[in-house]
Amino acid sequence: MQGLNVTEKGITYLWECLSLYTGACAYMLLYVAALIYICIYGSRREKEVFVPCSVFLLVTVYNPVAPLILDRIFDVNSEYYRFFWVTPVLILIPYLATVLITRRQTGRQRLIVTGLLVLTVMFSGRFVYTDGFRLAENIYKMPQEMIEVSELIHKDSGNEYAKAFLEYEYNMQMRQYDPKMLLTIDREDYLDAVSMPYTEEMLNDEAHPEYRLLALLVRNQPVEKDEFTQALEDTKTEYVVVNSDHPKINYLKSAGLKVVNKTDSNTIFKYELSEPYEFELVDYSVVY
Amino acid sequence: MINVLIILFGVIGNFIVYLSFGSLITGVGKGRKASQTEDNVRTLLVSVVLGFFFYYFLFFFVCVPPMAYYRPLSMLTGIWVPIVIAVILISAFFNGRRWIEQIKGVFDAVRREKVAAAVLLIIVTIQVFLVACTYNFTLDAAYYVANVATSVDTNMMNVYDPFTGAWQDHYEMRYFFATYSMQDSVVCRLTGIPALIWTKSVMAITIILLTNIIYILIARELFDRPVSVIVMVVCMFVVNMTFTTIYTSSMFLITRTYEGKAIVGNLALMTVFYLFMRMNDGSGYSYLKQWLMLFIVCFGATTISSSANMLIPVELTVLFVPLIIRKKLWKQITGYVICVIPGLAFALVFVLYVKGYFVLYTFPK
DSSP, X not given: OTTOXXXXXXXXXXXXXXXXXXXXXXXXXXXXXXXXHHHXXXXXXXXXXXXXXXXXXXXXXXXXXXXXXXXXXXXXTTTGGGGGGGSOHHHHHHHHHHHHHHTOSSHHHHHHHHHHHHHHHHHHOOOTTTTOOOBOSSTTOSOHHHHHHHHHHHHHHOSSSEEEEOOHHHHHHHHHHOTTEEESSOHHHHHHHHHSOOOHHHHTOTTOXXXXXXXHHTSOOOOOHHHHHHHHHHHXXXXXXXXXXXXXXXHHHHTTOEEEEEOSSEEEEEOOOSSOOOOOOOOGGGTO | OHHHHHHHHHHHHHHHHHHHHHHHHHHTTXXXXXXXXXXXXXXXXXXXXXXXXXXXXXXXXXXXXXXXXXXXXXXXXXXXXXXXXXXXXXXXXXXXXXXXXXXXXXXXXXXXXXXXXXXXXXXXXXXXXXHHXXXXXXXXXXXXXXXXXXXHHHTSSSOBOTTTOOBOSBOOHHHHSOTHHHHHHHHHHHHOOOHXXXXXXXXXXXXXXXXXXXXXXXXXXXXXXXXXXXXXXXXXXXXXXXXXXXXXXXXXXXXXXXXXXXXXXXXXXXXXXXXXXXXXXXXXXXXXHHHHHHHHHHHHHHHXXXXXXXXXXXXXXXXXXXXXXXXXXXXXXXXXXXXXXXXXXXXXXXHHHHTTSOOOBSSOO
C-alpha cells in the first residue's frame, strides 16, 4: 500500500492498512454485523460455515502483530491488504441479505426489507463507476491516438524496431499494443519521476542517462541541451513523443530534434543518432 | 464484426477446454452413489471451474522446463497443443454422454426457472459488457499484457523485459512460476489473435463467467430454492459493484479482470470456499477426491499469480483447520498440508531469490 510502511507504523500498520482498504465503504462493518447476527440467530450450519473462519481470521490476518512478523520474511508493505480478500465479505453479506429478504412472509415485507437493504448499500458502498466510465475507443481498448503514434513512428523509422520516449500514459500502454516499440523508460523509473524531483547527483549519474530525460520532460527541471542530447545518444532514443502543448517543445526544437509528425494532441520528434541503432533479438540458435 | 466472432469463439473454446479437463477429475472414479446424488447442472459447473485450474496446473509442468532452458515459445506451443487435443478427445470419449445429459439438465433448469434464468442473464450480460467494452488504465497491465505481446513477438518466454523490450540476462522469479500469461502467449502465437484482444476481452469475459458460475454454486450450496439462489447472486453482483476502493478484490474483478491477481482474489478464493462448504456438509465426493480437487485449485492458483502463494495457504488455514478440529478429522490433516505446500514452496523459492541465493539465467553460463 502506497505510503504505508510496516516498520514505521508498527502495530498501527494493520489499522491504517484496513482504513485504506475499506476507504469510504462500510462493508467490513456490515460483515461484522452480519457475523453477530449469525452468532445470535444463525442455524448450526450457518455458524459452522461463517464463525470459525472469522475467528481464525481475527487471530491471523487481523492480528496487528501479523504484518510485523511477516515483514521479516517478505516485504509485505505494499501487499498486505490482499490478505483481507480472504474474508468472505462477498459471501456472508449477500447471504444474509438474501435470508432477510426471502424469509419475509408477505410481498410487502419483502419489498420493505429490500428497500432498507438498498439504502444500506447506498450508504455503505461506492459505485465502481461513480466518476463515470469510459467506453473503449477500439477493440484493443487502447487510445486511438496512441495507435496512430505507433503507426507514424514505424512508418518513419523503416526499421523493424523503433525506440522512443513517450508521455506517461502511452509509455504504460504502448508495448501492450506494439511490442516492436522499444521504450527508453521503464515503469518504475517513470513512477519515480512523477513522484519526486531529481537531485544534482542523480542528474550527473552516468549510469542513468534516462534521469536527464525524465527530469526535463516529466519534471520540467533544467537540463543543459548537450546533456539532454547526450542522454538520447546514450539511451539510443530516436523518437520523443510529447503533448503538443508541452512547455519544452521549443527546447526540443532548439536541441536539434525535428518534428516528423503530429497527431491531434501529440508531437512526434526525431533525433538523429550519431550512429544508427538497429535492435536485434538475441540469437538463441547458437546456444542449441 | 470479425473481432466479435473471434472473442465469442475464444470464450466458447475456453469453456470446451475447461470442461474437458475438469470432467477428467469429476468424472473419473465417481461411484454410483455420487452420480445419483449429484445433479447434472452442478456437476457441469464444477467440472468447468475445476477444469480451469486443472488446465493451468498441467500447463505449468509443460511450460517451466522449456522456459528454464530458454527454448522458444513455438516449441512450447508445439508440445502443449497436442496435449490439449488429446485431453479433449479422451475426455469426450469417456464423458461425452454425460456432457449431453448435463447440458440437457441446464436447458431443463432454464425451462423450469425462466424468470431466474432471465435475471441471471441480465446481470451476467451487464458484467460482460463492463469488462469487455470499457477502457481502464492500470499500471500492472504494462507488465502482464505487454509480457504476452513481447513473448509472442520475440518467440521467447519471459526473456525480454515487457516494460522496455530490452533483453534480460536472468528470469524475474516473481513471475517465473506464474505461467498464466505464457498460456495466453501460446494461444496468441497459435491463433494470431492480438495479445490485447485475447487478454482484455476473451480472458476477461471468460473469468467473469467463471466467477459467476462459482457464485451460483456457492449460492446453490446455501439455498435450495432457485429464487433465493438468484437473489444471492444478484446481491453478490451489487456488492462487487459497490465495494470499490483500488484495493478490493471486487475492484480488481470489474476493472482488472484479466490479471492473475483478480483471478486469485475472486475465482480461486471463492472456489476454495465452495469446496470447504462441500466438505463441511460431507456431501458429494469422498475426502480423497475433495482434497484432490482442492490441491488442483490451490496449485493451479499459484501458477496463475504469485499472490496465491500466501493467500491460498492462509485461506486453507482459516477454513480447514477449524473444520478438522471441530469434526475431529485428524486423518485429513495430511490433505491440508499437501494443499498448503505448493504456495509455501513457491514463496520460499522467491525469498531465496530475493535474498540472492540463486539466479536463473536466460542463457547458458
